[in-house]
Amino acid sequence: MAGRDHNRTEVSTGGAIAALAVFGLASNILSLSAPLFILVVYDVVLPAGSTETLAALLLMLAFAQIVQSLVDLSRARILARIGARLRQAAPAPAVFHGRTDSTPGAGLLQGLLSSPAALQALDLPLLPIVLCALFLLHPLMGWLAVSGMVLLAAIRAAEWRLAADPAQRLEVLSAQSASDMARAATAAPFLAATGQASATALRWKAIDSVLSHGHLRLSDIGAMSTILARGLRGFLQSAAVALGAWLAIRGQLSGGAIVAGSLLLSRSLGPFEQALAIWPSACRAWRFLRQSAPAPTTRRPWQAGAGIEAQGLTVRPNGLCILDDISFTVGPGQVMLVLGRSGSGKSALIRAIAGAMPLDQGRLTLGGAAISSSGAFARPSLGYLPERPVFGPGSVAEVIAGWGAARSAARAAGIEGAILSLPQGFDTPISTAEDILSGGQLRLLALARALSGNPEVLLLDDPDPGGDAEARAVLFAALRAARERGACVVVAARQSTLLPLCDLVLILEGGRARAFGPVAEVLRDLPRHHWQSAAGPKAGAA
Numbered sequence: 001m002a003g004r005d006h007n008r009t010e011v012s013t014g015g016a017i018a019a020l021a022v023f024g025l026a027s028n029i030l031s032l033s034a035p036l037f038i039l040v041v042y043d044v045v046l047p048a049g050s051t052e053t054l055a056a057l058l059l060m061l062a063f064a065q066i067v068q069s070l071v072d073l074s075r076a077r078i079l080a081r082i083g084a085r086l087r088q089a090a091p092a093p094a095v096f097h098g099r100t101d102s103t104p105g106a107g108l109l110q111g112l113l114s115s116p117a118a119l120q121a122l123d124l125p126l127l128p129i130v131l132c133a134l135f136l137l138h139p140l141m142g143w144l145a146v147s148g149m150v151l152l153a154a155i156r157a158a159e160w161r162l163a164a165d166p167a168q169r170l171e172v173l174s175a176q177s178a179s180d181m182a183r184a185a186t187a188a189p190f191l192a193a194t195g196q197a198s199a200t201a202l203r204w205k206a207i208d209s210v211l212s213h214g215h216l217r218l219s220d221i222g223a224m225s226t227i228l229a230r231g232l233r234g235f236l237q238s239a240a241v242a243l244g245a246w247l248a249i250r251g252q253l254s255g256g257a258i259v260a261g262s263l264l265l266s267r268s269l270g271p272f273e274q275a276l277a278i279w280p281s282a283c284r285a286w287r288f289l290r291q292s293a294p295a296p297t298t299r300r301p302w303q304a305g306a307g308i309e310a311q312g313l314t315v316r317p318n319g320l321c322i323l324d325d326i327s328f329t330v331g332p333g334q335v336m337l338v339l340g341r342s343g344s345g346k347s348a349l350i351r352a353i354a355g356a357m358p359l360d361q362g363r364l365t366l367g368g369a370a371i372s373s374s375g376a377f378a379r380p381s382l383g384y385l386p387e388r389p390v391f392g393p394g395s396v397a398e399v400i401a402g403w404g405a406a407r408s409a410a411r412a413a414g415i416e417g418a419i420l421s422l423p424q425g426f427d428t429p430i431s432t433a434e435d436i437l438s439g440g441q442l443r444l445l446a447l448a449r450a451l452s453g454n455p456e457v458l459l460l461d462d463p464d465p466g467g468d469a470e471a472r473a474v475l476f477a478a479l480r481a482a483r484e485r486g487a488c489v490v491v492a493a494r495q496s497t498l499l500p501l502c503d504l505v506l507i508l509e510g511g512r513a514r515a516f517g518p519v520a521e522v523l524r525d526l527p528r529h530h531w532q533s534a535a536g537p538k539a540g541a542a
């Protein structure tokens, strides 16, 4: 079905491009009516002194201009619709490690194709014909147009060179300012209370002042190039008339050809100049079109009997080794507890399995499917409770429902009642829910998201930080249920409270595996003081 829609979009876009080409040809032929009119008035009407011919010619010109306006309007509408269609066909934004792509590119593409400059630049393919006409009038006319184009291109090239660095710095700063504003908006109620409000305002003001200087510099560069180009165009137009007059004095050109030459020159420079103006945006849009690939949406089939297999997992963000050569296997229906002190690498390991942290070395397979080292996201269904709950945009129901229904997951995590008491229940925007729900309730919300759709892999990072008896009972029930339905579960914790529910234990120390195996074996082989110290002072409380 999606494939048929895609084909229909391609066919209709193809038809629209063909219509654009036909209308473009018609518009350019019709645009020759004005120079032709002047040529005939000077060379035929004036010598013959015929007012009837003049009136008939004027009527024909008016008709041609009306038709051309209608044709141009159709071209603008078709072009804008191609832009909208391309934007709709673009994949949803792919978000990887703080970078958001695709929507800005899709918006840029639509904005570009809807601009009057793009419409004028569309005539660029007909430039050789206009140039030929100028060379036919007189070779010097042709060369004047060519040298004008070279000078216009040189002005724009100088602008791009001068603006490249400031524009890049401005882009980085704008993104930083936007992210600061978003962070400040989230933390707004606490900024004054923690004494950060004035520091935040000062920081914003400092960035904004640099932004303002950057914009000023860019606008100076842009204005200089635009005014230079406009001046050059005006001069070239007059130069064409002067050249025509000089040629007419020497008897090499007629009076009408002088004006026709000047008009043809402006027709050749117009599309060229507009094409130069939109060139940087067109390059960015082209890069976007080449890069955008549909995000994987399908759930990978789980190979029966397979679990999680990790061999030599190594993670070195910025060259610093935080996970070193970790290997383990978790079968279906098994729960592995990752135990270690603060900073030993538990969260890093959970993130690496979840695909939220790229592997630098090692092999990881989930349900028989290898996860690529780039942290690629095509994989079996996976429930992940991060150490700090982070939610994407949407309503409570939308952020919970990952692979399955929101309501049953909320019930399994024991948070259904709290959600129903929110102003709009499951339809409450998550930003409102975050202001209302307690820290513990938000963790349960994140647990509900992890449990949604009964995932084949369940990764829980520090699911029991507070030791609240009710929350712990919910967690124990969820773990038992996951185990019974054959899920592979990995739980990271600083304490051994969950040990009685676990089949395997992996003890981490400074990013390395201190011990791994069935719980009973590890506890027997490892001297008690070792796993106690690895798990922190409360280890052994179970």
Ligand SMILES: Nc1ncnc2c1ncn2[C@@H]1O[C@H](COP(=O)(O)OP(=O)(O)OP(=O)(O)O)[C@@H](O)[C@H]1O
Pocket: 317, 318, 320, 322, 340, 341, 342, 343, 344, 345, 346, 347, 348, 349, 387, 494
């Ligand atoms: N992206 C990163 N870049 C550099 N270092 C990192 C990165 N992520 C984690 N680390 C470092 O790796 C080490 C392990 O971090 P991790 O969050 O996995 O610890 P943890 O065992 O989960 O600790 P805790 O129990 O306190 O949550 C820490 O020293 C941390 O600073």
